[in-house]
C-alpha cells in the first residue's frame with residue numbers, strides 16, 4: 450500500500466502543506482528542527498490514531514491554531530480512499546475514512562499500515578521490555594482485528610482488576626470476588642499471548658534470515674518469546690510449548706504464585722503486560738553481549754522482519770517511515786537495507802545530510818526540502 454498525497458493543516462509547525470508522494474522512495478531533507486519528524490509523525494498518527502512520541506494530542510496542534518487536520522489519499526490493493534484526522538483543543542479527535550466517520554478509534558487500524566524506524570528503536574534490544582512489547586503490539590494491532598479486540602478488552606479487565614485489588618487492600622472488597630476478574634484476565638490474556646507467541650516465532654524466522662544476509666552470513670539471530678511467567682521459572686512454556694492449554698495452565702500457576710503479593714500491594718503482577726522478547730546473537734543474550742554494531746543489525750533485521758510479516762498477514766507491504774536512522778549504519782548494512790526496501794516498499798525517509806546517500810545505489814526517488822514547516826521553494 451502507499452500514500453499518494455498528504456495534506457497537513459495546522460499540524461505541529463506546518464500551517465499548510467500539500468504533497469504528492471512517490472510510490473517508492475521519498476527523501477525529506479532539512480536541518481534540525483525544520484519539521485521532518487513532524488511530517489512522519491502525521492502519517493503515523495493517521496495510521497494508528499496516536500503520536501509515536503507524545504501522549505497529549507493537543508500538543509500536535511499548531512501553537513497558533515485551534516484545530517489540526519491530516520489528510521491523505523491512500524492506495525491499497527483494495528482500492529484508493531481518503532483518510533482524514535481532525536484534532537481539536539476542546540473536543541475528541543475524529544477520523545473520517547472515505548467520507549465516513551469512525552465510531553471507535555480502534556476501527557482506524559488496518560486501513561493504512563506503517564512501520565516506523567526511528568533513532569529510539571535502536572534501543573529495541575537494550576531498552577526496557579515495554580519497548581519490545583510495543584514493537585510486537587504495533588505489528589499485531591495493525592494486522593489482526595481479533596488481537597485489537599482482545600487487547601482492548603484485556604486492558605479494561607486489567608484496570609478493573611487493579612482497582613478491585615486496591616479495594617481489597619483497603620479493606621473494602623471481598624477476596625472471593627477476585628476470581629471473577631481472574632477468569633477474564635486469563636481468558637483474554639491467553640489469547641494475547643498465543644498470538645504473540647506465534648507472531649514472534651514467525652518474525653524470529655524472518656529476522657534470522659535478514660540478519661544472516663545483512664551480516665554476510667557471519668551472525669545467527671534467534672528471537673524468543675518470554676512470557677511473563679518465564680522470569681519466575683514457571684511452566685513448560687519456558688521451553689516454548691505455546692499451546693492454548695499450556696499457556697492457560699502456566700498463566701494460572703503464575704496467578705497463584707503471585708496471589709499474596711498482589712493482595713498486599715493492591716496491583717496486578719501477572720499477565721502479558723509483563724511479557725518480554727529475547728534476542729540472541731550466536732546463541733548469546735544480545736542485551737548483554739551484543740556490540741553496538743550487532744545491536745543495530747538486530748534492530749534492522751527485526752524491522753525487515755516486521756515488514757515481511759505484515760505483508761504475509763495483510764497481502765501487501767506497509768508504508769515504511771525511516772526517521773534519520775540510516776546515517777547511523779555503515780555503508781554495507783545500509784545498502785542491503787535500501788536495496789530491499791526501495792523496490793518493494795513505499796518509504797518516507799528523513800535526513801539532515803543528503804551527502805551519504807550519494808554512495809548508495811538507489812532506485813528512482815523523489816526529494817523534498819523541508820524548511821521551517823514548509824516545502825522549500827514554495828512561497
Ligand SMILES: Nc1ncnc2c1ncn2[C@@H]1O[C@H](COP(=O)(O)OP(=O)(O)OP(=O)(O)O)[C@@H](O)[C@H]1O
Nearest residue numbers: 461462481482483484485486487508509510511512
Ligand atoms: N504544536 C506545535 N506548533 C508549532 N511548532 C511546533 C509544535 N510542536 C513542535 N513544533 C516545532 O517543530 C519543530 C520541528 O520539529 P521536528 O521534530 O519535526 O524537527 P526535525 O526536522 O525532525 O529536526 P531534527 O533533525 O532535529 O530531528 C521544532 O522546532 C518544534 O519547536
Ligand SMILES: [Mg+2]
Nearest residue numbers: 485486487773
Ligand atoms: Mg527529527
